[in-house]
Amino acid sequence: MTDVAVGGELPIPRDPSYLGAGYTVSSWLATTDHKRIALLYAVTITFFFFLGGIAISLVRLDLFTPTGDLLSDDTYNKLFTFHGVVMVWFFMVPSIPATFGNFLLPLMIGARDVAFPRLNLFSWYLILIGGFCTLYALIAGGVDTGWTFYTPFSTMFSNTHVIAAALGVFIAGFSSIATGVNFIATTHMLRAPGMTWFRLPLFVWAIYATSLVMVLATPVLAITLVLVIVERWLHLPIFNPEFGGDPLLFQHLFWFYSHPAVYIMVLPAMGVVSEVITCFARRRVFGYDFMVYAMVGIAVIGFLVWGHHMFVSGQSAYASIVFSFLSFVVAVPSAIKVFNWTATLYRGQIGFEAPMLYALGFLGLFTIGGLTGLFLASIPIDVHVTDTYFVVAHFHYIMVGGTVSAYFAGLHYWWPKITGRLYPDPWARFAAILMFFGFNFTFFPQFIAGYLGMPRRYHVYPPEFQVYNVLSSAGAFVLAAAYLLPPLYLGWSLIWGTRAGRNPWNATGLEWKTSSPPPRENFAAPPHVEEGPYQYHPEGFAPERHYRSQGDAA
Amino acid sequence: MSAPTKVLRAPWKELARQREGATFGIWVFLASELLFFGSLLLLYTAYRVANPEVFIAAGRETDLWYGTVNTAALMTSSLTMAVAAQAAEADMRRLTIWCLGATVLLGLMFLVFKGFEYAEDIEKNLVPGVNFALQEPAAQIFFALYWIMTAIHAIHLTVGLGLVGRLAIFGALRRIQLRDNPEVEVTALYWHLVDVIWIILYPLIYLMGRS
Numbered sequence: 001m002t003d004v005a006v007g008g009e010l011p012i013p014r015d016p017s018y019l020g021a022g023y024t025v026s027s028w029l030a031t032t033d034h035k036r037i038a039l040l041y042a043v044t045i046t047f048f049f050f051l052g053g054i055a056i057s058l059v060r061l062d063l064f065t066p067t068g069d070l071l072s073d074d075t076y077n078k079l080f081t082f083h084g085v086v087m088v089w090f091f092m093v094p095s096i097p098a099t100f101g102n103f104l105l106p107l108m109i110g111a112r113d114v115a116f117p118r119l120n121l122f123s124w125y126l127i128l129i130g131g132f133c134t135l136y137a138l139i140a141g142g143v144d145t146g147w148t149f150y151t152p153f154s155t156m157f158s159n160t161h162v163i164a165a166a167l168g169v170f171i172a173g174f175s176s177i178a179t180g181v182n183f184i185a186t187t188h189m190l191r192a193p194g195m196t197w198f199r200l201p202l203f204v205w206a207i208y209a210t211s212l213v214m215v216l217a218t219p220v221l222a223i224t225l226v227l228v229i230v231e232r233w234l235h236l237p238i239f240n241p242e243f244g245g246d247p248l249l250f251q252h253l254f255w256f257y258s259h260p261a262v263y264i265m266v267l268p269a270m271g272v273v274s275e276v277i278t279c280f281a282r283r284r285v286f287g288y289d290f291m292v293y294a295m296v297g298i299a300v301i302g303f304l305v306w307g308h309h310m311f312v313s314g315q316s317a318y319a320s321i322v323f324s325f326l327s328f329v330v331a332v333p334s335a336i337k338v339f340n341w342t343a344t345l346y347r348g349q350i351g352f353e354a355p356m357l358y359a360l361g362f363l364g365l366f367t368i369g370g371l372t373g374l375f376l377a378s379i380p381i382d383v384h385v386t387d388t389y390f391v392v393a394h395f396h397y398i399m400v401g402g403t404v405s406a407y408f409a410g411l412h413y414w415w416p417k418i419t420g421r422l423y424p425d426p427w428a429r430f431a432a433i434l435m436f437f438g439f440n441f442t443f444f445p446q447f448i449a450g451y452l453g454m455p456r457r458y459h460v461y462p463p464e465f466q467v468y469n470v471l472s473s474a475g476a477f478v479l480a481a482a483y484l485l486p487p488l489y490l491g492w493s494l495i496w497g498t499r500a501g502r503n504p505w506n507a508t509g510l511e512w513k514t515s516s517p518p519p520r521e522n523f524a525a526p527p528h529v530e531e532g533p534y535q536y537h538p539e540g541f542a543p544e545r546h547y548r549s550q551g552d553a554a
Numbered sequence: 555m556s557a558p559t560k561v562l563r564a565p566w567k568e569l570a571r572q573r574e575g576a577t578f579g580i581w582v583f584l585a586s587e588l589l590f591f592g593s594l595l596l597l598y599t600a601y602r603v604a605n606p607e608v609f610i611a612a613g614r615e616t617d618l619w620y621g622t623v624n625t626a627a628l629m630t631s632s633l634t635m636a637v638a639a640q641a642a643e644a645d646m647r648r649l650t651i652w653c654l655g656a657t658v659l660l661g662l663m664f665l666v667f668k669g670f671e672y673a674e675d676i677e678k679n680l681v682p683g684v685n686f687a688l689q690e691p692a693a694q695i696f697f698a699l700y701w702i703m704t705a706i707h708a709i710h711l712t713v714g715l716g717l718v719g720r721l722a723i724f725g726a727l728r729r730i731q732l733r734d735n736p737e738v739e740v741t742a743l744y745w746h747l748v749d750v751i752w753i754i755l756y757p758l759i760y761l762m763g764r765s
Contacts, residue, residue, distance in 0.1 A: 032564075106565070113565035115575050181582045189575040190565060215582055219590035227597075227702070236682050236698035238597065243682075243691040249600055253593055 010527060012502065015519035017420065032117035033520055038103035039418075040124050041094060046487075048090035048131060053480065055083040060476040063469045068459040076459040077144035078160065084147025089169050090131050092399055093176055093261060096268035097183070097214075098127075100410045101207045103418060105183060107511035107518060108201050110192025110527040115185035119178050126175035134168030137161040146457065148258070151239040151250040155231040163233055166225040173222045176264075180214030183207055192510070194529035198292070201509055201533045202285060205292050206271025209299040213260045213267070217303070221257035224250065251313055255306035263302040265399055266366075267295060269406030270337055273359045276409050277341050279507040280356035281348025284534045286340045294333035294340075301330040311379055312386045320379055327377035334370050338363065353505075354428030358409035361436045365401025369394060372447065387457075389468075390450025393443045401439050408435065408486065415490060416500030420516045423493040427485065435482035441475025508535050561735050569734055576736035580743045587710075591751050594703050598758060601699070605692035612688060612696035613763025615680060620671035621760035624664050625752065631660035632749045635718070639742040642732045647725070650732050654722035657745065661715045668708055703755055710748045717741045 018035045021027070028036060059079050062070040071079065102120065106113055114120050137143050143165045145154040154162050187208045191200075200208075227238045228250070237243040239250045278285050285291060307315060307323030341363055350356070372394040375381045385391060412432075416422055449468035454461055461469070503512040514523050566572035602609045638653035679687040681701070682694040718741055724730040732738060 111565055115565070116579060117564065177583070177586050181579055181586070184582050185575055185579040188578060189571065215586045216589055219586045220593045223590050223593040223706075226706070230698075230702055236701060237694050238698055238702075243694045244601070244605055245695055246600070246604075249597060253596070256593075 010513040011524045013515050013519040013521070013524040015521060015524075017515065017517040018520050019420075019517050021520045030121070032113070032121055034102050034106050034114050034117065034120060035418075035518065037120050037124055038099050038101075041098040041102060041127075044124070044128060044131065045091050045094055045099065048086050049483075051135075052083050052086035052091060053483065055079045055086070057476065057480060059083065060473040062459070063461075064473050066461050066463045066466050066469075071459070073459050074144060075142075077146075077457075078138075078142030080457060081143050081146050082138055085134060085143070085165060085169065088147055088261070089172050090127065090134065092265045092403060093172075093214075094127060094179075095265070095403065095407050096272060096410060097207055097210055097264075098123075098179055100203075100272065100414060101179075101183060101210075101268060104414065104511055105186055105204060105207055106190070107514070107522055108204050108509060109187065109190060109195050110510050110523065110529060111186065111190035112522055114182050115189055116182050120182055123175040123178040123182070126178065127172045130168040130170070130172030130175065132168070133171060134165050137164035137168065140164065148254060149225070149228055150254075151228065151231070151247045152241065154228055155239060163229050166229050170222050170225045170229075173218045173225075176214045176218045177222075180211035180218070183211040184215065187211075192527045192529055198289070199529060199532045201271075202274035202288070202291050202295075203268075203271035205295050206267045206274070209295045210264050210267045213264050213299050213302065217257045217260040217264070220253055221261075224253040224257070248310070248313060248315065251310055252306070255309045256303075259306040259309065260299075260302045262395075262398065263298055265403050267298060269362065269366075269403040270295065272406045272410040272413070273341065273362050275507075275509070276355045276359040276413050277344055277363075278534045278536060279413070279505050280351045280353060280359070281345050282351075282536045283344050283346075283348040284536055284539075286343035286346075287336075288533070290336055291340055294336045297333040298330060301326065301333070305330050305377075308377055308382070311382045324377055324379050328374065331370060331374055331377070334366075338367055338370070352429070353412075354423075354425055354432050355409045355413035355505075357429055357432035358405050358412060358435075361432065361439075362402055362405040362409060365397050365405060365436075365439065369397030369402055372397065385450055387455055388450035389446040389454050389456055392456045393446035393450060396443050396446075401443070405435070405439075408432070411486070411490075413505070414511075415493075416504045417511055417516050417518070419494060419497075420500050421493045421497030422500050422504060423490050423497055427489040431482055431485040431489075434485070435479065438475055438479030438482045442472050442479050443475070445469075445471040445475070508533060561731055573734070573736040573739065576740050577743070580740045584743065584747050587747055587751075591703075591706075591754075594699070594706070595754070595758075598699050598703070601692065601695050605690075605695070608690040608692040609696050610763045611690070612693040613759065613761075615678070615688065615697075616700065616760050616763075617671055617674060618760050618764065620667050620674075621756055624667050624671075625756045627660045627664045627667070628749050628752050631657045631664075632746055634660065635742050635745045639738055642735065642738040645733045647732055650738075651722055651726050654718055654725065658715055658719050658722060661711055661718070664711060665708060665715075668704065700759055704759070707748065707751055707755060710751070714741075714745050714748050718745060 018033055021033070022031075028040065031037060031040075056079070058071065059076065062068060062076060068076060102114070105111075137160075140161050143158070143160045143162055145158050145160070145162060149162065149166060154166075187200075187204060230236050231238050231240065237245050239245045239247045241247065274285055274291065305323060305327045307319055308327045311320050311324075372390070376385070376391065376394060408431075412423070412428055445468040449465050449472075450456075452465070454465045454468070500516045502514065502516050504516075505512075510523075510527055510529070511518075513527070562569050562572060566575065634653045634656040638650050638657060641647075641649040641653060675681070679685050680697050682698050686694055686697075688694075688697075721730070721732070721738060721741055725732045730737070
């Protein structure tokens with residue numbers, strides 16, 4: 001087998017695709033193929049996504065009226081806690097890294113698999129065990145602490161199944177750490193010849209930066225949850241004020257993970273959007289180096305801003321000022337990225353296929369989410385809107401408007417590669433637009449309600465907020481409909497969709513140079529890379545000048 | 555006797571690169587472990603700064619002898635583990651297996667002593683809760699941290715014992731090849747981390763009340 005230089009085309013593999021490499025149950029459950037593991041993750045997180053969605057649909061249904069007439073107070077608390085726990089740890093954190101990261105990282109760097117394939121499978125089993133542990137907590141009677149497990153409520157007062165839920169998250173945390181270790185080692189050790197660091201697609205950089213955060217932040221959450229479990233179960237006083245314990249320490253440790261976790265969720269989304277926007281604008285990415293530094297910068301500075309969750313919890317005012325400043329600083333690299341995506345669109349030949357619609361949706365919603373994040377980073381405004389719907393709206397703009405939009409962008413962009421089939425694009429475009437409207441319909445009213453003072457997590461609320469809640473709840477059902485569409489037409493395409501061919505979008509990147517779906521070995525011959533990413537046009541190429549001169553010649 | 559399992563695995567193409575990769579991977583994991591224990595050390599520091607006298611008084615209640623003997627045992631096991639790793643690289647199979655065996659024995663010794671120490675602590679009512687031996691409330695926090703930190707360390711040590719024991723037994727049975735096997739280096743690095751953690755815990759728990 002000889003190496004093949006990638007400037008032109010790679011030979012098409014003759015082996016059967018990874019989907020045809022075995023049909024038994026054990027060929028899936030004992031697989032070490034990163035592509036199959038990606039699909040196992042995809043099924044798992046889709047399951048949890050719909051569970052978390054059902055929980056919050058009931059909550060939104062209840063909030064149509066100011067009085068709590070559908071659910072009891074306890075059930076209401078348990079449902080929003082379940083929504084938070086499941087969505088954060090069993091959907092958002094693994095979403096893009098464990099599915100697209102797993103599937104694409106080896107393909108994009110020209111490797112045969114991730115560095116530690118058995119560890120990769122093991123991480124899937126860990127998240128499965130963790131997920132069932134948390135599901136047990138739900139079936140046994142639920143948890144009412146909110147997803148943050150704040151002490152002393154979680155350790156001393158709550159009468160619900162905190163231990164099982166926290167244990168589930170603890171176990172899932174190790175899945176995250178193992179995935180992170182695996183991806184870091186893969187990126188360092190298994191890049192194809194010629195695939196230098198600054199030829200990596202931005203998606204690889206995004207996954208790499210995310211993995212760093214996973215490896216360095218998740219252990220802190222793990223130990224914090226162990227302490228909550230131990231304090232609750234064995235009554236060893238750690239955060240108990242009776243013995244001089246400090247609940248604020250819990251918050252410090254919790255947010256030391258949970259703020260970087262926001263970047264675990266949004267960095268991979270930034271990677272997906274970079275791939276999609278360049279492809280559908282037919283442009284090289286604007287400022288590749290700055291995009292890389294911005295992502296690494298976000299990952300590093302993201303570790304230094306956790307205190308902005310604690311402006312009103314009694315930490316030192318000086319600490320608050322420093323955390324406020326650093327929170328403004330972390331917005332700079334995000335702003336650089338938004339600027340560069342926009343500049344990439346400039347003079348591009350933009351196609352409005354479904355993945356691009358989702359990516360453009362990301363751009364707008366992430367910008368709104370990011371800018372309202374700056375409101376919250378400034379102490380006086382934060383004190384005013386702490387624990388209101390303003391905060392809820394802000395982080396849903398980042399996580400749902402940002403990450404989930406990007407997840408769907410990636411799903412539509414790489415669906416032909418993963419399954420080998422094309423989906424009906426009009427339906428996909430309809431779903432993308434519906435999702436954008438449904439999302440804004442749901443969450444924009446929450447900004448207003450929150451600014452006017454409606455607290456989050458309240459079951460019963462003053463009647464003057466009803467109009468915003470009715471809008472929000474109605475929007476939630478539009479959004480739910482938009483989420484139900486893709487499973488239908490994507491499922492349809494599995495059987496009746498036309499064959500995709502190896503590169504339906506005419507995109508750059510190694511993953512498009514092998515067959516769709518790729519074979520077990522990924523490539524027919526080990527690729528040898530000789531050019532940078534996003535070669536959609538020659539360097540310095542200006543389309544409008546090009547076409548004008550063509551017009552002159554005609 | 556079955557043939558030793560092949561050392562080189564997919565996706566690696568050459569053994570040297572695979573060993574580099576395995577070592578790199580375990581270093582990344584050790585960084586993660588440092589943050590794990592680092593959080594506990596942060597709690598310890600915060601509470602000790604808040605209650606300096608109580609922590610000194612509570613620290614005197616621990617058993618210096620068990621702590622010191624255990625420190626010696628673990629330090630020695632670090633030596634035998636390091637020799638085992640070097641011997642495996644130099645293809646000295648018997649020395650490797652003897653050193654791995656000695657590491658397991660020293661680790662087991664640590665756990666047995668720790669068990670005796672725990673029994674004595676329970677006898678002396680040093681478990682936080684009702685009937686706790688010391689008056690000061692914050693002493694309960696010291697001992698809560700003592701139990702949690704030493705228990706988590708012991709769990710890590712037990713995992714390490716499993717890994718080292720596996721290498722020793724399967725190596726002796728020729729079920730796995732020890733020479734050039736990345737697992738030896740990886741196991742050794744993990745074992746050293748467990749030792750290093752103990753070297754930090756030892757002064758914090760046993761020595762700082764006795765200066």
